[in-house]
Amino acid sequence: MALGVVAVGIAVQAIRPSLEKPAGPQVEMAVPAPVKDILVRRCYACHSDEPRLSWWDHVVPVYWVVSSDVQRARAALNFSELGTKPVAAQQAELYEAVNQVQLGAMPLRLYLLGHPGSGVTDEELATLKNYLAPFKPATGPSGMAAGEAPKSLTAPAAPSPNGVPFLPGYADWKVMSTTDRGDNHTLRIITGNDLAMSAIEKHQLPSWPEGAAFAKITFQSVDDGHGHIVAGKFVQVEFMEKHRVQYAGTGGWGYARFKGAELKPYGNGPHFDNECLGCHEPVRDNDYVYTLPLPRGSK
Amino acid sequence: MRVRLLVALMLLGVCGCSGKKVADADLYNVEAAVGAGLPYPVMEWKAITTVVDRGSGTTGTLFGNDAAVSAARAGTAYPAGAVLGLVTWRQREDPHWFGARIPGAVVSVEFVEVGSGKDREFVGTPWKEVAGSSAGEILGMKAAVAP
Numbered sequence: 001m002a003l004g005v006v007a008v009g010i011a012v013q014a015i016r017p018s019l020e021k022p023a024g025p026q027v028e029m030a031v032p033a034p035v036k037d038i039l040v041r042r043c044y045a046c047h048s049d050e051p052r053l054s055w056w057d058h059v060v061p062v063y064w065v066v067s068s069d070v071q072r073a074r075a076a077l078n079f080s081e082l083g084t085k086p087v088a089a090q091q092a093e094l095y096e097a098v099n100q101v102q103l104g105a106m107p108l109r110l111y112l113l114g115h116p117g118s119g120v121t122d123e124e125l126a127t128l129k130n131y132l133a134p135f136k137p138a139t140g141p142s143g144m145a146a147g148e149a150p151k152s153l154t155a156p157a158a159p160s161p162n163g164v165p166f167l168p169g170y171a172d173w174k175v176m177s178t179t180d181r182g183d184n185h186t187l188r189i190i191t192g193n194d195l196a197m198s199a200i201e202k203h204q205l206p207s208w209p210e211g212a213a214f215a216k217i218t219f220q221s222v223d224d225g226h227g228h229i230v231a232g233k234f235v236q237v238e239f240m241e242k243h244r245v246q247y248a249g250t251g252g253w254g255y256a257r258f259k260g261a262e263l264k265p266y267g268n269g270p271h272f273d274n275e276c277l278g279c280h281e282p283v284r285d286n287d288y289v290y291t292l293p294l295p296r297g298s299k
Numbered sequence: 300m301r302v303r304l305l306v307a308l309m310l311l312g313v314c315g316c317s318g319k320k321v322a323d324a325d326l327y328n329v330e331a332a333v334g335a336g337l338p339y340p341v342m343e344w345k346a347i348t349t350v351v352d353r354g355s356g357t358t359g360t361l362f363g364n365d366a367a368v369s370a371a372r373a374g375t376a377y378p379a380g381a382v383l384g385l386v387t388w389r390q391r392e393d394p395h396w397f398g399a400r401i402p403g404a405v406v407s408v409e410f411v412e413v414g415s416g417k418d419r420e421f422v423g424t425p426w427k428e429v430a431g432s433s434a435g436e437i438l439g440m441k442a443a444v445a446p
Contacts, residue, residue: 295331
């Protein structure tokens with residue numbers, strides 16, 4: 001009996017999904033050495049084409065968990081190949097990585113249990129932030145002046161590829177907040193429909209009600225060179241809409257993004273929103289909502 | 300043995316993480332609340348645009364009543380009866396996103412009434428009315444237009 005268990009235990013060791021180098025071109029992001037060192041030390045074990053596994057990671061069934069994690073990690077962010085993307089996209093990925101770390105979502109809890117002491121230290125996080133320096137220089141001419149107002153369309157050509165609809169009238173919803181984004185030089189106005197506003201007023205968060213919806217409306221930041229920044233060209237509008245059953249696969253929220261004056265639906269295929277979900281995962285306790293709404297009502 | 304322990308720990312990690320209580324200040328932007336008692340319900344109005352002043356570290360959102368919003372978005376002159384309200388906040392770092400700044404404490408709320416020409420500014424807690432100083436700037440702000 002015991003012998004049988006051991007034999008099966010040895011036999012299953014042969015079932016090993018490969019973690020070989022993928023075929024894609026390998027170009028790393030150009031960053032200063034101290035930044036690169038941190039990325040290699042803290043991220044590359046999973047987020048690169050050169051996974052570093054401990055001996056116990058190689059033992060099935062742990063190996064099955066580890067190899068699936070590494071595959072998913074590479075799909076989300078692969079530092080061995082990040083350099084092939086446009087520079088702005090590389091920066092955006094690095095910002096997201098820093099934010100995942102800052103919010104405690106990375107490294108994964110499971111990974112830290114198996115690899116104690118491998119978390120990003122406060123000093124390392126500070127080094128990454130100092131490198132990114134979103135608001136430095138503090139000011140300087142940037143952005144394009146607000147051009148002609150986009151033609152008023154009633155709707156984009158198609159819904160989001162995951163089926164989430166465009167929600168007309170979003171610019172007339174009440175204001176939840178605004179953000180000044182130094183990481184990508186945009187200003188955003190975040191609006192919410194009446195159900196969302198009522199939930200804020202009734203102090204129901206983080207339980208957003210069925211049908212609550214937000215729009216994040218993004219404009220280019222236009223700096224006059226003296227630090228006076230106004231909203232320029234419309235960049236995109238993004239929606240989150242709550243329907244627990246319909247959007248059960250994405251945490252109860254439908255995610256959509258429509259880009260440019262022509263409101264081009266963003267995303268390839270019905271599951272592009274895994275990208276949305278991955279980024280919103282660190283704010284799970286806020287029901288996946290990043291925005292801190294301005295309080296409403298008499299409170 | 301070590302592997303078994305690890306697998307057990309992993310299962311614990313998967314199961315033991317829901318239902319955390321979230322503090323009020325991590326659900327609402329409590330410090331940026333616009334107090335009650337203003338002459339117009341500015342937070343019920345639609346937004347016309349948002350601006351930032353790096354020098355003073357403030358951010359403003361320009362709101363308007365329906366007459367003001369329609370004119371601003373159409374790029375036409377404000378009609379009599381249009382009222383604009385500029386809420387200005389000190390900026391603070393977004394605790395949820397490194398690289399973003401969000402509204403902090405309110406600095407002032409300024410209303411410009413087109414027609415009567417009144418310019419009323421409110422500061423402090425409770426609100427104290429002072430003479431408005433930015434009517435020209437407020438009337439000159441262009442709408443952020445979204446399709």
